[in-house]
Each structure stands twice: as structure tokens, then as C-alpha cells.
Amino acid sequence: MRLSQEIQTLLDTPTLASLGPEQRADALSLHQCQVALTALDLPSHQQPLVYSALLLWHDHLDASHDLSQNINSNDGSFLHGIMHRREPDYSNAKYWLTKTGQHEAFDTINMRSELVLKDTSLAHLTTAKWDPFAIVDAISEASPDTSEYQVLQKIQRIEIEVLLERFCR
Numbered sequence: 001m002r003l004s005q006e007i008q009t010l011l012d013t014p015t016l017a018s019l020g021p022e023q024r025a026d027a028l029s030l031h032q033c034q035v036a037l038t039a040l041d042l043p044s045h046q047q048p049l050v051y052s053a054l055l056l057w058h059d060h061l062d063a064s065h066d067l068s069q070n071i072n073s074n075d076g077s078f079l080h081g082i083m084h085r086r087e088p089d090y091s092n093a094k095y096w097l098t099k100t101g102q103h104e105a106f107d108t109i110n111m112r113s114e115l116v117l118k119d120t121s122l123a124h125l126t127t128a129k130w131d132p133f134a135i136v137d138a139i140s141e142a143s144p145d146t147s148e149y150q151v152l153q154k155i156q157r158i159e160i161e162v163l164l165e166r167f168c169r
Contacts, residue, residue: 003164010036010054011161016153017057019139021087027058049167052079057160061086074100075167082159090140097132105162106130112162116154
């Protein structure tokens with residue numbers, strides 16, 4: 001399932017989200033994210049998941065954390081893990097990714113990531129199944145302003161997009 005035009009527009013920022021806690025100039029403000037969520041008119045059970053993912057994409061880690069830590073599902077744990085990965089608190093990210101278990105989104109993330117990772121030094125990250133722990137390790141070793149960092153930013157975008165598709169179906 002593809003995202004609605006409204007949600008896709010919220011993801012289509014000129015720059016990709018950092019792998020760390022840095023705030024981008026082109027990210028929406030917290031207030032703009034709140035207004036955008038209200039405009040989406042989502043069912044109440046979808047709102048915390050969608051909002052937490054959008055906050056992550058727009059660099060509001062604390063606000064995303066406040067939501068994801070109270071979503072008691074593998075979806076909430078996955079978002080929580082991504083948030084801690086961006087802090088960076090890699091051991092805590094792995095803890096929450098362990099709580100995620102074998103997430104339904106992993107197959108789609110793996111499939112879409114193959115195209116991005118093909119013919120890069122990170123091609124080993126796609127195997128028969130998605131390994132979120134290998135992504136944490138790769139991010140922990142990536143230096144900004146490298147091609148690996150940029151590829152991992154694209155993978156992070158895929159993760160958020162696939163999760164939003166799941167949350168909005």
C-alpha cells in the first residue's frame with residue numbers, strides 16, 4: 001500500500017533526516033507536525049503511531065519518544081528503537097528492537113533496501129531477512145559526509161515510509 005498524498009508530502013523534505021539527533025532547517029516544527037496530524041483526520045488508534053513516526057522524521061526525538069514509549073506493541077517498540085538509534089543510544093535501541101521481534105515490516109524494508117544497498121559497501125545488510133541490529137551497528141560506524149552515511153539515511157527513510165504505510169492501512 002502506498003501512502004496518501006498528504007502523508008507523502010510530509011515525508012518529502014528537501015533533505016533526509018540525520019542518523020543522529022541533529023535538527024534540519026527544513027524539518028517541520030513541532031507545531032507544524034501537530035497541525036498536519038490533525039489535518040490527516042486519522043482514526044484515533046492510528047494517531048500515536050503516525051504522529052510518532054512523523055516526529056521522528058522531522059527530528060523531534062523527545063516528542064516521538066514520549067509517544068512511542070507508551071505504545072505497547074511491536075510497532076511502538078520499533079519506533080522506540082529507531083528513536084534511540086538516532087539519539088544515539090545504540091544499546092537501548094537494540095533493547096527496543098529486541099522487543100519488536102520479527103516485525104511484519106521487515107520483509108518490505110529488506111526488499112526496498114536491496115535496491116538502495118546494491119553495489120555499495122553496505123550491500124551485505126540485505127540478506128534473506130532484515131536485521132535491524134546490523135543497521136544499528138552500521139549507523140554507529142558511519143561518519144557524516146560519507147556515501148555510507150547517505151545510503152543509511154535512505155534506509156532510514158524506507159523504514160519510516162514502510163511503517164507509515166503499515167499504520168495507515
